[in-house]
Amino acid sequence: MTAASLLFTVACSGTEEASGVRNESPTAELTIVPANGETEVRPDTPITVTATRGTIEDVQVIQTPLPEEGSEASASPEAENTASDESEEGPSEVDTITGTLNEDKTEWVSDWTLIPGSTVTVVAKGKSPEGDVTEFTSEFTTLAATPGKRLEIQSNFPVSGDVVGVGMPVIINFDLPVENKAAVEAALEVISEKPTQGAWNWFGDQTVVFRTEEYWEPYQKVTVNMRLAGVQAAEGVYGVKNYQLNFEVGRSxxxxxxxxxxxxxxxxxxxxxxxxxxxxxxxxxxxxxxxxxxxxxxxxxxxxxxxxxxxxxxxxxxxxxxxxxxxxxxxxxxxxxxxxxxxxxxxxxxxxxxxxxxxxxxxxxxxxxxxYMGDPLIVVGTDRELEVDNGWGYWQRSWEEWLANSTLGEPDRTDEPGSPGRPHGTIGEQAEAAE
Incomplete structure (x- = not known):
């Protein structure tokens, strides 16, 4: 084991402690970063699993929040105009860390950021060229969010359970200013039953709005996954919760x-x-x-x-x-x-x-x-033009203007998982990645 990686050699029939002595039987070799035993890992750090021998078969990430002492009380997920971050059965799927595996199955990188102040366990399975499967594990803890620097959603429109009109945007109001807008945009995933594309625009530093290219197709369900936990919204400011919003588009x-x-x-x-x-x-x-x-x-x-x-x-x-x-x-x-x-x-x-x-x-x-909230009402014939930020005048921007005003500058397909960009890193690291 090195400070930068974790390498276990175990038998195919079970697991055993790494002894530093290579097993004579052929095994896969995987490296997991962050390494086993690391503490106070930045929650916006991506998890990477690399196969130095064989291929990666599966990666599972388990997050267990640590008890908080003296932290600020978080807003209730049932509060009015706030998306729920928890279902009746338990934690929402938005807390699940998925990842992207490259074509030759030798590198896996997590898609989302981690919950601040939690124990993270990564269990990865590697397959050797001879067909043997070996399990590797890394357990580390993430840096907790500082009181006063804990980004949360203050309100959102619509709210879960709403039936809305075909022009309805998704509006998210944060309780703190956001400087790292690219990372926050990348943490917001919109999924609809009927495919379309849209993008986010910022109105000030605390409000971000999703609008589709054309009106929503009627009679469908829309889910918005807001994987904000661990996103560094400003220097030292981290999202602390994940949220999920479910609403329905009604008749046109x-x-x-x-x-x-x-x-x-x-x-x-x-x-x-x-x-x-x-x-x-x-x-x-x-x-x-x-x-x-x-x-x-x-x-x-x-x-x-x-x-x-x-x-x-x-x-x-x-x-x-x-x-x-x-x-x-x-x-x-x-x-x-x-x-x-x-x-x-x-x-x-x-x-x-x-x-x-x-x-x-x-x-x-x-x-x-x-x-319904979000029904288009079009007025023609007066000499006073509606401003884009007067109420919900977001359709006053053409699609080309709307897309140009997105920090990421790319449309988000609602029939595909994920979103443009990546939520990991600071403003500087985001800029380097863009280059």
């Missing part, structure tokens, strides 16, 4: 609003099902102009008090308003909702609102009851 419902005709047309699964008279923003100021572009429905309220002070028009201002509305569906962060406006006598004729889409009570109730 797309609504189009024409500012000039004052109508909303709703199409479901390719067929028009509704044609509503509406009234958009009166457009006398930018604040009162409904934004044009591809919006997504975000949240809804059966009853909502709309106060202009939330959009910068305080009490005492000539344009100040405070009104009670029913059946409100948000589609931006600049105060825009669809909602019932029984006081508006110009539905289908003129634009008189403060920027919202006014509807009759009956029509607003239907839209409220039949909207």
């Amino acid at each position: 419902q797309i609504s189009e609003v024409d500012n000039d005709t004052h109508r909303m047309i709703v199409t479901r699964d390719g067929e028009q099902i509704k044609d509503f008279p509406i009234s958009n923003g009166k457009g006398t100021t930018r604040a009162y102009t409904t934004t044009s572009g591809i919006h997504l429905t975000m949240e809804k309220y059966q009853h909502l008090v709309m106060d202009s002070s939330t959009v910068g028009i305080p009490p005492g201002h000539p344009d100040y308003y405070r009104v009670d509305v029913n059946y409100a569906v948000r589609f931006s962060n600049s105060g825009e909702f669809t909602h019932a406006a029984p006081w508006n006598g110009s539905l289908g004729q003129a634009n008189l609102s403060h920027g919202c889409i006014n509807m009759s009570t009956e029509d607003a109730r239907w839209f409220y009851e039949n909207s």
